[in-house]
Amino acid sequence: MSHEHVSNLKRIWMVFGILSVVTIVEVILGIVKPDVLHMNNLLSMNLLNWIFIILTIFKAYYIVWAFMHMEGEKTSLRWTVVAPVIFLVLYLLFILLVEADYIYEVFKNATIKWNF
Amino acid sequence: MGATVTTANSEEKTWGGGNEPFRASYGKLMMWFFIVSDALTFSGFLAAYGFSRFKFIDTWPLADEVFTHFPFMHGVAAPMYYVALMTFILIFSSVTMVLAVDAGHHMNKSKVAFYMFLTIIGGFIFVGSQAWEWKNFIKGEYGAVETKGGSLLQFVNDKGERVALADFAATLPEYRERLERSKGKWFSEESALPSFSVAEVQAGFKAHPEILIRTEVLYKDDAAAKADTKIDHTLSKHKHKTILTRAESEARLANAHLVVEGANLVRNEYGSKLFADFFFFITGFHGFHVFSGVIINIIIFFNVLIGTYEKRRSYEMVEKVGLYWHFVDLVWVFVFTFFYLV
Numbered sequence: 128m129s130h131e132h133v134s135n136l137k138r139i140w141m142v143f144g145i146l147s148v149v150t151i152v153e154v155i156l157g158i159v160k161p162d163v164l165h166m167n168n169l170l171s172m173n174l175l176n177w178i179f180i181i182l183t184i185f186k187a188y189y190i191v192w193a194f195m196h197m198e199g200e201k202t203s204l205r206w207t208v209v210a211p212v213i214f215l216v217l218y219l220l221f222i223l224l225v226e227a228d229y230i231y232e233v234f235k236n237a238t239i240k241w242n243f
Numbered sequence: 244m245g246a247t248v249t250t251a252n253s254e255e256k257t258w259g260g261g262n263e264p265f266r267a268s269y270g271k272l273m274m275w276f277f278i279v280s281d282a283l284t285f286s287g288f289l290a291a292y293g294f295s296r297f298k299f300i301d302t303w304p305l306a307d308e309v310f311t312h313f314p315f316m317h318g319v320a321a322p323m324y325y326v327a328l329m330t331f332i333l334i335f336s337s338v339t340m341v342l343a344v345d346a347g348h349h350m351n352k353s354k355v356a357f358y359m360f361l362t363i364i365g366g367f368i369f370v371g372s373q374a375w376e377w378k379n380f381i382k383g384e385y386g387a388v389e390t391k392g393g394s395l396l397q398f399v400n401d402k403g404e405r406v407a408l409a410d411f412a413a414t415l416p417e418y419r420e421r422l423e424r425s426k427g428k429w430f431s432e433e434s435a436l437p438s439f440s441v442a443e444v445q446a447g448f449k450a451h452p453e454i455l456i457r458t459e460v461l462y463k464d465d466a467a468a469k470a471d472t473k474i475d476h477t478l479s480k481h482k483h484k485t486i487l488t489r490a491e492s493e494a495r496l497a498n499a500h501l502v503v504e505g506a507n508l509v510r511n512e513y514g515s516k517l518f519a520d521f522f523f524f525i526t527g528f529h530g531f532h533v534f535s536g537v538i539i540n541i542i543i544f545f546n547v548l549i550g551t552y553e554k555r556r557s558y559e560m561v562e563k564v565g566l567y568w569h570f571v572d573l574v575w576v577f578v579f580t581f582f583y584l585v
Binding site for chain 2: 135136139140143146147150151153154156157158165166176179180182183186187190191193194195196200201203204207208211212215216219220223224226227228230231234235240
């Protein structure tokens, strides 16, 4: 925390390295799109997309914990900030994506063509 | 209330004021709470984007076919490289920001100013890159045709490569003047006319027998799709857009009623109409955050220069704008994933 007055330059550059490497990996995967990952599904999404999402959350963790210095805050502050966001986002995603999939099915099985 | 009064003594010490229960100053705490609400706003936008995408999962445009431009590499398809570069610029400006905060802890005024300056430059480069990306998106590259039913038709040659309207459209002896406000009655007007009329595209298509139509629909390499005689099965690839046979292409094009070039809020040449709306809205809202972040950084930068925080004996203000700046970077990480990768 700010009271400590120790320089954490080393950690800053290390986190920069991690974020860069992860971004490069994402870009390479996005360009190559290996069939093993792109053509195999898990929970109705292909493995490549799962990897992208997991790597994104991994990057988000480092940005919040190291750059925004969440690791130096009190546990109560950490939970106050992180828990509502995670809970509400998961809830919102669940509702919207399930509903969207339902509407997709309705369009797909309807007798009326909507896009021709 | 009665029950809580008995424990009020110890509570009073923590929450009664005069101290910091979270061990963070009021300003910093409020910046965190602002970030929570802003994070939820962006989540709402991205979730809405996900909703529309799942709803039109079979016809959504493929990002690596849309964002293919790189500066000074005209005509070369370079998917992803440019946004990857933008991501690096933003991550790097986050690093210089956190270095400024670190220098602030050591009360090193000149270093804080230097790193703040680099952060501002990084922010400007990012906003500029975003503008260039928008320019390419709005201008478009190949052009397409919209049918009466609202679906979008793109053109490919016999190798399955994209063909621009300008490469095959005929020039017919017809003339159509754009209705502008100064010429119209009762201030009626219309938007800019496309370079070709539907009739010109249709005539050009007839004259070029090698040209085929590519629909918005993703091709699925299974038995049910294989039985469809309207699809060109040698050119269509699994998880890519469906390419039609010449006969079916002619039938579809006869139904065309609009030529679409580039993108606006109503329609775009890439596919689903909502795609451009979400692109403009979400990257625009993020770009606005970057821009306001740059402005706030400039204000703090000048405060550093005139020694405001030196007098205060604390560079906490740099830390607070730093939080906002990192948040903007954080949002970009998600926008990058959901618009360009997934």
